[in-house]
Amino acid sequence: MRTCSVHFKPSAKNVEVEKGTSLMDAAQKAGVFLDAPCGGRGQCGKCRVKVIEGEHRYKPSRLIDRQEEESGIRLACLTTVEGDMTVELVQTVGVGDIIVEDITSDKTKKLRVEKAIQVLKDSGIKLQNSFRSIEIKIKEPTLDDNIPDFERIARELNPLMESKKPDCSVEVLRKMPRIIREAGFDVNLVLREDEKNYEILDIAANKEKKIYGLCVDIGTTTVAACLVDLYTGEIEASANSGNLQMQYGADVISRIIHSTKPGGLEKLRDAIVQGNVNKLIERMMEKKDCRREDIVSSVFAGNTTMTHLFLGVPAENIRLEPYIPAFRNSPVFRAKDIALDINPNAPVYILPNVASYVGGDITSGVLAAGFWNSDEITLFMDLGTNGELVLGNRDWMVTCACSAGPAFEGGDISCGMRAAPGAIDGVRIDEKTFIPNVNVIGNTKPSGICGSGIIDLIAGMFFSGIIDGKGKIKQFSKSCRIRFDNTAGCREYLLVPAKDTAHGRDIVINEIDIDNFLRAKGAVYSGIKTLLNGVGLGMNDIQKVIIAGGIGQNLDIENSVRIGLLPDIDRSRFEFIGNSSLTGAYLCLISDEARHKARQIADLMTYIELSADPAYMEEFVSACFLPHTDMNLFPSVRYVYK
């Protein structure tokens, strides 16, 4: 088989591939990141590249116009390599540009963490973990006192450990004799205790030494991590990035499909473990001058698919009826078992999943949100990729997953993008001129629109009368901003003209986009309604709404209620909680009892499979209107609506 050489600019990476390989596979093989929300099916148009030279074949796409086509623009997933090629990357947003919330970046965020800690304390949960670093002076051996090194250390620890038995890995045993003697019998030990045993996780020459833990939120789109001092609980460093699995698809379904291809599961695992987590660890270690061996514990929170892929466990049954994950409570593995670059014997704790589409990130988020210790009936919403809901209080919880897809992260929208520099995250439309006023993230020209911007835009179009309750652009709307879109075959609204954008193409929203978004928000609202119906409650019984997920911070509550995404209740009941999945993982890292509590929370939740609920489809259809077919549910909107 002939191989062809593909050169990628500007990263200057080269790869040899077989003739006939898709450019997308070539990029993945070369380690060149290409965002591909639709998973390489030619549907989203996001994997644009520019062919500079070289023989290739491609399928034309309606997402690329003639002029672009002539200039060499192709969709990487629809292009095959037929000879040596040079290809230029033209995606304006790289994996490192995605904005990920840092739970320690400002005072508000720090307060949230403190508040979560306070709830633990109030409920009597001890903020203790089973790790400690101790200094011991070992009695030097003599002919008369000749017990071996391992037992000698155990003898010194006896007063502390009582009848607990010592344990250690073969790696620690291998370095023990030399380190003890090099250190002149004055050593530092890192210990982990359980009820009956204790384990020596590391041994080193004695010096003041911190021990660290790692907590990570593995989101479908973003990965966020913190390095934590296990003694003080201080967050010492944090780092985050886009989930590199994005090159295999934006949502969990695309990823699962990719995982069933030959070698696919390993590629996905490699992307998250090596590409994301180990890199984040490296970055955080550099900041703190900490050794790998000093990171002795780890906690991970992610949705069910993410935790499966992270461990390399087949996830395909999550997608196939009757939707069965491989596990709910993962056994506790060691870092070395899954190639994590921390102390090889550090335990790896994974927040328990609830069901196939309600994962450990939700368990973690609920732990952080604290309403498990409250009487108030609370609605917890995670608006990330998909959308998960939990309703309840200290006594009961029901939960469901809404098929919202990645709409809140700009997915399924032609000009949608994730929150990153160049994303329009806020829009106001002049009700007379229909001219929009946009807010762009970063000091740059816009290249697309993200979730919070789409909500504002749709709310603005609706209240200025551009679209009707079904999301259709009204015939009588007369404005240069309204036009008929040639490629999608429907009307569109021009948000930013080509001359003002980063990539020189118009930023628009068309009726298909709006329809996709209405289905997403309808899925969320009907999910809330179904949960409430299930427990015999109404919207006004919700005493608190806690909104988690990256979208939260920039979300306009008023607009979200007006379009019928959020329930029309007293606005003071809404609260943003940020990346609660990471906060919950942090709590489980610093406190063993918090980890047990998380497990109790997961057990407490009753999962409602919406697709199995006969009344759900009717609720969904009613919720795909602006704001809803039943206007009684939206009294304040009725009042505003002209």
Place this chain on the structure above:
Amino acid sequence: MRTCSVHFKPSAKNVEVEKGTSLMDAAQKAGVFLDAPCGGRGQCGKCRVKVIEGEHRYKPSRLIDRQEEESGIRLACLTTVEGDMTVELVQTVGVGDIIVEDITSDKTKKLRVEKAIQVLKDSGIKLQNSFRSIEIKIKEPTLDDNIPDFERIARELNPLMESKKPDCSVEVLRKMPRIIREAGFDVNLVLREDEKNYEILDIAANKEKKIYGLCVDIGTTTVAACLVDLYTGEIEASANSGNLQMQYGADVISRIIHSTKPGGLEKLRDAIVQGNVNKLIERMMEKKDCRREDIVSSVFAGNTTMTHLFLGVPAENIRLEPYIPAFRNSPVFRAKDIALDINPNAPVYILPNVASYVGGDITSGVLAAGFWNSDEITLFMDLGTNGELVLGNRDWMVTCACSAGPAFEGGDISCGMRAAPGAIDGVRIDEKTFIPNVNVIGNTKPSGICGSGIIDLIAGMFFSGIIDGKGKIKQFSKSCRIRFDNTAGCREYLLVPAKDTAHGRDIVINEIDIDNFLRAKGAVYSGIKTLLNGVGLGMNDIQKVIIAGGIGQNLDIENSVRIGLLPDIDRSRFEFIGNSSLTGAYLCLISDEARHKARQIADLMTYIELSADPAYMEEFVSACFLPHTDMNLFPSVRYVYK
């Protein structure tokens, strides 16, 4: 640096080495086995090779005569490669030729195992282990019964496991979803239980399935293994070989010295794990058509140095005063931690060491010998490389290691060799003509003399008056068999002339050899005496002598007493027990309680450091005579002695 190519005949192995490398290092690098009892110090003369062609340098050795030197015979350890070479291996005994006792090879040996089992039973020890293989039919999931695979299996096991919690490795979790479905929810699980948890060690499609355990005796010279049905306790296969570490020295001290060289520890570990144990496993699996995954437990017995090197734990402190091992009770590792080719999660149990020179092989041997359940004062002797002694009964035990070196395995003797085809294992000397009558192992010409042969030979020389009590060849001995040895500079006795030997060289024993052997036997006897003195007992208080180790079977008790190796007590009190280290490991494999008992036995033993006993040196000097300076200790010998 110039590299040279070395070709080894007849194995046809090639290796590239740097100019100046020793031929011995080249052979090790090429994977060519070269026995080197002295560890490559030019002292034993066993690493002979024949240089066919090629530039090289060598140091002359008194162990190679002029004629041999002219024909190209060299000691590999004293020869350096200076150009491309072709070298022929001329050692007559390969690593595979060494005779290792198989504990199941005949009725006598099987009876010993049965007897050891009977002692366990008599003492109330249950013959149960914590492994089981069970078949379960898992309820197929539905939309209403959608709990995950791992929890689904746990639910089926609940009635068996009560409140124990499930655990498994990431490897098992990774294959679980697919195996369950491929098998139509009808699977076989291998489980290991402890008090609070159970672990799924393997999952496979349901069919009748045996689970196996592995027990191994890692001797300094030989390695012996059995594959055991964990349900029935039947030994299904056995295999053994010479310890490949022999190429780095015959005794533990040479090996420890080698282990401190760069990469040395890894080479020694590799030799025993990959070269020996994994190969034995493979051979046994072939016999039984068993899969790697089906071997789910393992027990290893070896001396302290061997267990350290097997785990890759530095052993150098065993050799340096105050002689401190790294561990006594090894933590329980998993097969994957030490690269054992069985089920990666199979526990690896290592019999506890007692001290630096009394290891787990002795603990194991004592367990098998059964006197821990007896009132009789018993002397347990392991005559292998070195020689370890245990004296005691159910209430107390004292133990020591004698610096006997490898004399009982033919080491330190110029024509000595291990028990293998071509070894003289029995000698009778005509007291008038001084002409010997020899017995040779295998249908072959002799090439050397092994331990039991040396005992017979020295006894014969003593009682026929060739040597005196100091082991010196008497001036008045007139025989063509007695001559002056040119190379060693002392008298020698011709056992087999060159024309009748396998290699065309005389087989002789000289005064230095005899002296070496007397020091070895003296070390053992004075060890026994010191143990007895320590507890205030005399030779006649020993109610039973149990002789373990490879030498046992062919040892002539009468001759051994006559030369003063064994105590002169009623011959009916002596008993041979064979490879008790392997038998003990077998017991620990089939019975958890036996493993706990082994630990109690190790704890019960009080180690006596002979070199620290002020009276020992005097005892030793007295015991280096034939049979002893105190003839009152040998009443029966006095009677025979003319």
